[in-house]
Amino acid sequence: MNSISANLNIMIKATEKASKILIRDFGEIEKLQVSNKGPNDFVTNSDLKAEKIIIEELKKAKPNYSIISEENGVENNKDKNNTWIIDPIDGTINFLHGIPHFAISIALKSNEEIISGIVFDPIKNEMFYAEKNNGSYFNNQRIRVSKKNQINDCLFVTGGKINNEPNLPYRKSGCAALDMAYVASGRYDGYFQENLNLWDIAAGIILIKEAGGIINDIDLSTNKNIKIIASSSNISSKLLEKLNNF
Numbered sequence: 001m002n003s004i005s006a007n008l009n010i011m012i013k014a015t016e017k018a019s020k021i022l023i024r025d026f027g028e029i030e031k032l033q034v035s036n037k038g039p040n041d042f043v044t045n046s047d048l049k050a051e052k053i054i055i056e057e058l059k060k061a062k063p064n065y066s067i068i069s070e071e072n073g074v075e076n077n078k079d080k081n082n083t084w085i086i087d088p089i090d091g092t093i094n095f096l097h098g099i100p101h102f103a104i105s106i107a108l109k110s111n112e113e114i115i116s117g118i119v120f121d122p123i124k125n126e127m128f129y130a131e132k133n134n135g136s137y138f139n140n141q142r143i144r145v146s147k148k149n150q151i152n153d154c155l156f157v158t159g160g161k162i163n164n165e166p167n168l169p170y171r172k173s174g175c176a177a178l179d180m181a182y183v184a185s186g187r188y189d190g191y192f193q194e195n196l197n198l199w200d201i202a203a204g205i206i207l208i209k210e211a212g213g214i215i216n217d218i219d220l221s222t223n224k225n226i227k228i229i230a231s232s233s234n235i236s237s238k239l240l241e242k243l244n245n246f
Contacts (some may be wrong), residue, residue, distance in 0.1 A: 005107045007062075008131055011106045011118045014057035018050040018088060018104055019122035022095075025049075026123060028099045043089075043096045047071055050088035054106065058084050065108075068223060083109045087199035090119075091175030101125065105177040107202035112220050117203030118180040119220065128181035128207055131132055136211035138185050145213040145232040146186040154189035154235060157182065166192075166242050180204025184211035190231030190239050196222040204230075 003011075025046040034118050050172040051071050058065065064079040069086035084106060090093055091102030100123035107117040118129040128143070130136040136143045148154050156170040157179045171188075173179055176196060182188045184207035198220070208215050208230045 004129075004134075005116065005131055007108055008116045008118070008129060010045070010058060010061040011116065012110070012127070012129070013102050014054045015106060015120045015127075018053040019054065019120060021049050021143060022046060022089065022102075022104070023122050025199065026098070027097060032093045034183040040096065043077075043092055044239040047089050047092065047093070051086060052089060052188075054104070055084075058106075059224040068109075068199060070197070074223070082113050083111055085114075085199050087177060087197075090177040091173075092199055094174045099174070101173060102176050103175055103177045103179065103181070105199065105203045107182055108204065109137065109202065109220060114202055114206045114220065115205040119177045119203050119207065120154065121181075123231055126181075127208075128184060128203075130184070130203075130206045130210035132210070133208065136184050136207050138181075142212055143211050143230050145167065145208065145211045146189045146191055147185060147232065147234060149234050151235055151238045156192065156239070157188045161197055177204055180230065181207055182227075183213060184208045186211075188230070189235060192229045192239070192243055194225070194227040196226040196228060198226060201226060209231055224245045 013111045030222045037121045048071055051069055064077050066077045066080050066083040067075040070084055073218050087105040090105050103119050103121045105119050116131040128138050143209050156168050157163050158170055159172055159176055179191050183191045213230055
């Protein structure tokens with residue numbers, strides 16, 4: 001295994017601990033699908049439980065770091081230069097329907113820059129992580145963005161509403177964190193989406209950058225309405241051309 005920082009180690013442990021709850025709850029969802037109560041409240045509960053575990057673990061190690069999380073909002077602590085950014089379940093609607101495509105996402109923002117990130121898909125047991133100047137990894141193997149040059153050979157991914165249909169081969173997977181992790185590992189060739197929240201994409205930003213990808217400038221001081229276009233440098237300009245009215 002490549003050498004990782006103490007902070008990333010903390011993030012990995014927190015993710016693994018929370019994932020046990022999600023795996024168990026995901027198994028229950030299948031049974032809930034047929035009951036009248038419906039899984040909605042159950043999912044909110046899973047989200048809150050996972051977030052609580054993650055925050056507890058991170059605080060144990062770094063009590064002064066600030067926190068931004070989906071359910072909890074912004075928590076400014078003594079150290080405002082270092083902030084954990086947490087999404088306990090990205091892909092909640094997939095989770096709710098028993099579709100095994102969701103992830104836990106944690107990033108560390110230091111002085112307005114993401115310096116480490118992890119995206120963990122507990123059902124497929126796939127872990128993507130990256131640290132500044134240390135590369136991106138998938139289950140301990142170094143990963144790079146796709147090398148393709150021809151846009152028609154590519155497969156892109158997006159989410160949310162699309163007003164102007166781009167002339168591109170693309171998918172909608174319902175999980176922004178995994179979409180970005182898949183771009184970092186070359187499964188997808190690029191990703192474009194608007195109206196994102198910071199916790200959906202914070203870990204993905206460093207995953208793509210450290211895997212050699214190109215990503216538009218993102219204002220990390222805002223938590224909402226973020227737009228992302230990411231790909232390899234080989235097809236970046238071609239992708240932008242296709243998305244010129246996006």
